[in-house]
Amino acid sequence: MRIIGITGGIGSGKTTVAKLFALLGIPVYSADDAAKEIMVKDPLLVQQIKDHFGREAYFDDGTLNRSFLSNIVFNDKDQLAALNELVHPATIRDSEEWARRQQAPYVIKEAALMFETESFHHVDKVIMVYAPQALRIHRVMQRDGVDRNAVLARMHKQIDEKIKLKLADYVVYNDEQQMVIPQVLSLHKQFLAFS
Numbered sequence: 001m002r003i004i005g006i007t008g009g010i011g012s013g014k015t016t017v018a019k020l021f022a023l024l025g026i027p028v029y030s031a032d033d034a035a036k037e038i039m040v041k042d043p044l045l046v047q048q049i050k051d052h053f054g055r056e057a058y059f060d061d062g063t064l065n066r067s068f069l070s071n072i073v074f075n076d077k078d079q080l081a082a083l084n085e086l087v088h089p090a091t092i093r094d095s096e097e098w099a100r101r102q103q104a105p106y107v108i109k110e111a112a113l114m115f116e117t118e119s120f121h122h123v124d125k126v127i128m129v130y131a132p133q134a135l136r137i138h139r140v141m142q143r144d145g146v147d148r149n150a151v152l153a154r155m156h157k158q159i160d161e162k163i164k165l166k167l168a169d170y171v172v173y174n175d176e177q178q179m180v181i182p183q184v185l186s187l188h189k190q191f192l193a194f195s
C-alpha cells in the first residue's frame, strides 16, 4: 500500500488538505498529533525529555508544558535538534506500525517537517501544500492567537518553501486564488489509479 506524505510550511493548510483526503475515506496519520501523544504516553521518551529539558517540561498531571518547551526550542537550534532527535525516530516507528494496520487503497501521512526529518524516506510520494508567506503568517496569527514574531520564529526553523517545492512530487496551491477541492480530487483519482 502506498503512503502519500503531505507537507508544507506552518499555516500552509496541510491539516485542511489532509482532512479533505479523510473525507474521501482515506486514512490520515498526523505526525504532529502522534508526536504530541507519544511525548506524554511513551515512558522512556518522557524520561528522556525530562532528563534533557528538566522536570518543568511536564506539568504535575503529566501533560506537556508546551509553552516552556517552545520557548526553549524555538529560540535555540541545538535544543530543537535535541528534541527532534528524541521525538522523531519514535514518531516514524509509530507511523509505520499505523500504516501496517490500515486497509485502504493508499494512506496519507501529514508531517510539517517531512523534508527536515527522515520521514521523507518513509513515504512513496510527497504532496506539498503551498501558500504565500504573508497569508501563512496571517492564518497562524488568527488560528493560534499569537503574534507575528512567534510565527516567524517557527517559520525560520523550517526549510525554505522554494526547496520544498523542488523536492515535492505534487503541489496543492492553497493560496486563495485556486480552489483546493478540485486539486485534491484530481490527486485522489491519480492515487487510486496507481493502487
Ligand SMILES: CC(C)(COP(=O)(O)OP(=O)(O)OC[C@H]1O[C@@H](n2cnc3c(N)ncnc32)[C@H](O)[C@@H]1O)[C@@H](O)C(=O)NCCC(=O)NCCS
Binding pocket: 009, 010, 011, 031, 032, 035, 036, 039, 065, 066, 067, 069, 070, 073, 080, 083, 084, 087, 091, 111, 112, 113, 154, 157, 158
Ligand atoms: C515544541 C512544542 C512543544 C511547541 O508546542 P506549541 O504548542 O508552542 O506549538 P505547535 O506544536 O502548535 O507547533 C506550531 C508549529 O511549529 C512548527 N513546529 C513544531 N515542531 C517543530 C519542530 N520540531 N521543528 C520545526 N518546526 C516545528 C510546526 O509548523 C507546527 O505546526 C511542540 O511543537 C512539540 O512538541 N514539537 C515536537 C514534535 C514535533 O516535532 N512535531 C512536528 C512534526 S513531527
Ligand SMILES: Nc1ncnc2c1ncn2[C@@H]1O[C@H](COP(=O)(O)OP(=O)(O)OP(=O)(O)O)[C@@H](O)[C@H]1O
Binding pocket: 008, 009, 010, 011, 012, 013, 014, 015, 016, 017, 112, 139, 140, 143, 174, 175, 176, 180
Ligand atoms: N483555503 C483556506 N481558506 C481559508 N482559511 C484557510 C484555508 N486553508 C487553511 N485555512 C486556515 O488557516 C489556518 C492554518 O491551516 P492549517 O491548520 O490547515 O495549516 P497547517 O499547514 O496544518 O499549519 P501548522 O503547520 O501550523 O500545523 C487554519 O485556521 C485553517 O482553517
